[in-house]
Amino acid sequence: MISNTNPPLRTVEWKDNRVRMIDQTKLPNEFVYVEYNDFNQVADAIRNLVVRGAPAIGVSGAFGLALASMQSDAETKDDLLVYLKKAHEILLETRPTAVNLKWGLDQIMKIAQQGENVEQIRTSVIEEAKRLAEEDVKINMSMGKFGSELFANNDTVMTHCNAGALATVGYGTALGVIRATRESGKNIKVIATETRPIQQGSRLTAFELKHDGIDVSLIPDTAVGYTMANNLVNKIVVGADRILRTGHVFNKIGTYQVATMAKQHNIPFYVAAPLSTFDLKSNPDEVIIEQRKASEVTGIGDKKTAPDDINVINPAFDMTPPELVSGIITEKGIAKAPFDDSIKKLFEAN
Ligand code: MRU
Numbered sequence: 001m002i003s004n005t006n007p008p009l010r011t012v013e014w015k016d017n018r019v020r021m022i023d024q025t026k027l028p029n030e031f032v033y034v035e036y037n038d039f040n041q042v043a044d045a046i047r048n049l050v051v052r053g054a055p056a057i058g059v060s061g062a063f064g065l066a067l068a069s070m071q072s073d074a075e076t077k078d079d080l081l082v083y084l085k086k087a088h089e090i091l092l093e094t095r096p097t098a099v100n101l102k103w104g105l106d107q108i109m110k111i112a113q114q115g116e117n118v119e120q121i122r123t124s125v126i127e128e129a130k131r132l133a134e135e136d137v138k139i140n141m142s143m144g145k146f147g148s149e150l151f152a153n154n155d156t157v158m159t160h161c162n163a164g165a166l167a168t169v170g171y172g173t174a175l176g177v178i179r180a181t182r183e184s185g186k187n188i189k190v191i192a193t194e195t196r197p198i199q200q201g202s203r204l205t206a207f208e209l210k211h212d213g214i215d216v217s218l219i220p221d222t223a224v225g226y227t228m229a230n231n232l233v234n235k236i237v238v239g240a241d242r243i244l245r246t247g248h249v250f251n252k253i254g255t256y257q258v259a260t261m262a263k264q265h266n267i268p269f270y271v272a273a274p275l276s277t278f279d280l281k282s283n284p285d286e287v288i289i290e291q292r293k294a295s296e297v298t299g300i301g302d303k304k305t306a307p308d309d310i311n312v313i314n315p316a317f318d319m320t321p322p323e324l325v326s327g328i329i330t331e332k333g334i335a336k337a338p339f340d341d342s343i344k345k346l347f348e349a350n
Helices: 039-047 054-071 077-092 100-114 118-148 174-183 200-211 221-229 255-264 339-349
Strands: 012-015 018-022 033-036 155-159 188-193 216-219 235-238 242-244 249-252 269-272 317-320 327-330 333-335
Touching: 012 054, 012 118, 018 054, 033 039, 039 054, 039 077, 054 077, 054 100, 054 118, 077 100, 077 118, 100 118, 118 174, 118 269, 118 327, 118 333, 155 174, 155 221, 174 188, 174 200, 174 235, 174 269, 188 200, 188 221, 200 216, 216 221, 221 255, 235 255, 249 255, 255 269, 255 317, 327 339, 333 339
Parallel strands: 155 188, 155 235, 188 216, 235 269, 269 327
Antiparallel strands: 012 018, 018 033, 242 249, 249 317, 327 333
């Protein structure tokens, strides 16, 4: 039986000059690690959801570039930078919506450009990628402290998708807030949506909350309205893949439905995300929503659940407009409407 004495989950880490990840495609049936020594393998892992969740893919991208620096046989700084730029491109094109991936890759490129020679660049990019991983956990804990103030004893909180330890290096964003609330001594229950088609809610959120001994009930996505209408939920907290300066939130497909339904029932809808998830430049219509393969919708696992050759629309993310968002929890504090103003202030204070 799983209890809260289980060791904290560490989604991705640097180990003996390799990148080690929990293989999330196998959860909850098997808990296995995979190890990579080639940045192309890391790119495949991101593309195929072995690792997923905005902050986790940001750090994985950074580790991918650290591997690339070791793989290159460049003898000059310029040649190594050319190799790293190509690796950056390959890693970046794996998933288009979460901005943390570009952020992580850019952080490493900045350090690489500052290096003096090949050996020094290799050492410094590996150190920087490890630092980003450690920093991710600290940021999540800080976000958790701010966020826990918003939750009361005996709240039941709904979350969608997985914005937990498994979507970050550890601790989580939305689930980090839930963990911190519980660590502050409050009793808290969670309702997790199943999150079709990939089922991050049932496979990952339910798994990690049970692993930590947090009370969790699973619902089909279709029961969101029912649970709200029947007063089974007090608050909602989700993560984000990209947040614009206007407060528009891009997150897992279905988040917009949850937020709309929350407004209808007057339930606060919070988003928890680090500053690395903000894109202060783009407008809503410039953000690319990843479209995924039809087979994710026409079957569950290996079982076919739709007729052959059916047309499918399978967007991985949607956009929740700022008027549905009660607050955005970050490691620097909580932004509230008007978001243009409050988000700007968070960045100025950074
Ligand atoms: O397709 P995924 O599983 O990578 O989508 C993940 C999400 O949408 C999460 O909610 C988001 O990345 C926030 S993770 C802290």
